[in-house]
Amino acid sequence: MELKLLDDHGQSSTTVGASDTIFAREFNEPLVHQIVIAYQANARSGNRKQKDREEVRHSTKKPFRQKGTGRARAGMTSSPLWRGGGKIFPNTPDENFSQKVNRKMYRVGVCSILSQLAREDRLAVVDGFVLDAPKTKLLAQKVKGMGLESVLVIVDSVDENLYLAARNLPNVAVVEPRHANPMSLVHFDKVLVTRAALAQFEEMLG
Numbered sequence: 001m002e003l004k005l006l007d008d009h010g011q012s013s014t015t016v017g018a019s020d021t022i023f024a025r026e027f028n029e030p031l032v033h034q035i036v037i038a039y040q041a042n043a044r045s046g047n048r049k050q051k052d053r054e055e056v057r058h059s060t061k062k063p064f065r066q067k068g069t070g071r072a073r074a075g076m077t078s079s080p081l082w083r084g085g086g087k088i089f090p091n092t093p094d095e096n097f098s099q100k101v102n103r104k105m106y107r108v109g110v111c112s113i114l115s116q117l118a119r120e121d122r123l124a125v126v127d128g129f130v131l132d133a134p135k136t137k138l139l140a141q142k143v144k145g146m147g148l149e150s151v152l153v154i155v156d157s158v159d160e161n162l163y164l165a166a167r168n169l170p171n172v173a174v175v176e177p178r179h180a181n182p183m184s185l186v187h188f189d190k191v192l193v194t195r196a197a198l199a200q201f202e203e204m205l206g
Helices: 030-040 102-119 136-145 158-167 183-189 195-205
Strands: 002-006 014-019 123-126 151-154 172-175 192-193
Touching: 014 136, 030 102, 030 183, 102 123, 102 183, 102 195, 123 158, 123 195, 136 172, 158 172, 192 195
Parallel strands: 002 123, 123 192, 151 172, 151 192
Antiparallel strands: 002 014
16 A cells, blocks of 8 residues: 655655555444444543432422322322422433443454545655644644644654644644544544654554
């Protein structure tokens, strides 16, 4: 598989060879959907709390007499059928949303995403991606100079300059190969991978 090699102006004059096992797989849409949904689900925290009929604040007095009113009999206002009553199956903070994905399935899914990005010309390689100072303005100018708006930059090692410069750019993210998750790969319009990071990908997923 040949990937485009971009210069600092976003122009491509040559290509870089890459592993067909990682960057030339067929697109497995059901598997990609599964690992993206699982990643989102595993990021959820159980912070929702609802009250059941024992926990709501109410009176134990019978609301009205049993017979003669024409209404359905009622014993307490905490009934889930009443407005302000408790929930039948309330959400609790210890609710578990996690989904299990086998390691082999996860790797195949990531390879499928990378292959599709390469086919759609959304994946490119750069020799390096460094900044002289931890300035957001410098990174924004560098990205704009390459003709990019929404981009995920994957480098072999995120230095302090890149980390600090990318924090305030909503459409730019800089990560290492081990932190390139399925959600970020499908979210950004363009993915840039350095040569060193490309070698790490081939070592991790090959």
